[in-house]
Amino acid sequence: MKGTQTGKADFTQTVTSPPKDGQAARTKTSSGSFEFQRPGRFKFVYKKPFEQTIVADGQTLWLYDVDLNQVTQRSQSQALGSTPAALLASAPDLSALKADFTLEAAPDADGLQWVLASPKTKDGQLKSVRVGFAGEQLAALDILDSFGQRSLIRFTGMQANAALPAGTFQFKPPAGADVVKQ
Numbered sequence: 001m002k003g004t005q006t007g008k009a010d011f012t013q014t015v016t017s018p019p020k021d022g023q024a025a026r027t028k029t030s031s032g033s034f035e036f037q038r039p040g041r042f043k044f045v046y047k048k049p050f051e052q053t054i055v056a057d058g059q060t061l062w063l064y065d066v067d068l069n070q071v072t073q074r075s076q077s078q079a080l081g082s083t084p085a086a087l088l089a090s091a092p093d094l095s096a097l098k099a100d101f102t103l104e105a106a107p108d109a110d111g112l113q114w115v116l117a118s119p120k121t122k123d124g125q126l127k128s129v130r131v132g133f134a135g136e137q138l139a140a141l142d143i144l145d146s147f148g149q150r151s152l153i154r155f156t157g158m159q160a161n162a163a164l165p166a167g168t169f170q171f172k173p174p175a176g177a178d179v180v181k182q
């Protein structure tokens with residue numbers, strides 16, 4: 001993880017909510033594409049079931065909901081904190097991660113090598129994140145929040161050091177979209 005790194009992949013995200021009120025656990029699946037440039041930039045483009053774009057440009061985190069035609073704009077440093085996205089956008093060395101997360105090896109599973117990242121701040125919504133690697137490549141994030149909801153993001157077709165267009169991490173709200181600053 002030295003220097004600037006880029007990459008792109010497709011992803012599938014499965015969110016499982018814990019059972020409640022006698023109902024079975026619920027599962028929602030979404031998919032799209034993912035691009036990153038470390039440090040500090042990434043872009044998730046959700047295609048199914050709803051179109052949504054999340055862009056971190058190094059300063060600002062943009063969330064665009066196509067159906068609502070609404071953009072939420074937040075300070076990237078405040079928005080990310082000890083979140084899984086902070087792992088993806090982290091500085092190109094482990095010392096930055098170790099400032100916010102305790103890292104430890106986890107047992108291999110599903111053909112991947114796993115690292116458990118536990119946030120040092122215990123008052124957030126994040127309980128733990130397991131980061132799965134296939135060799136040197138990021139292959140999965142398994143996220144457990146404080147409400148018992150689990151999100152598993154699997155990356156496929158990861159291309160390390162991918163050539164990304166210059167404007168990949170620039171976001172301009174579409175004409176007519178409502179912009180909410182938080």
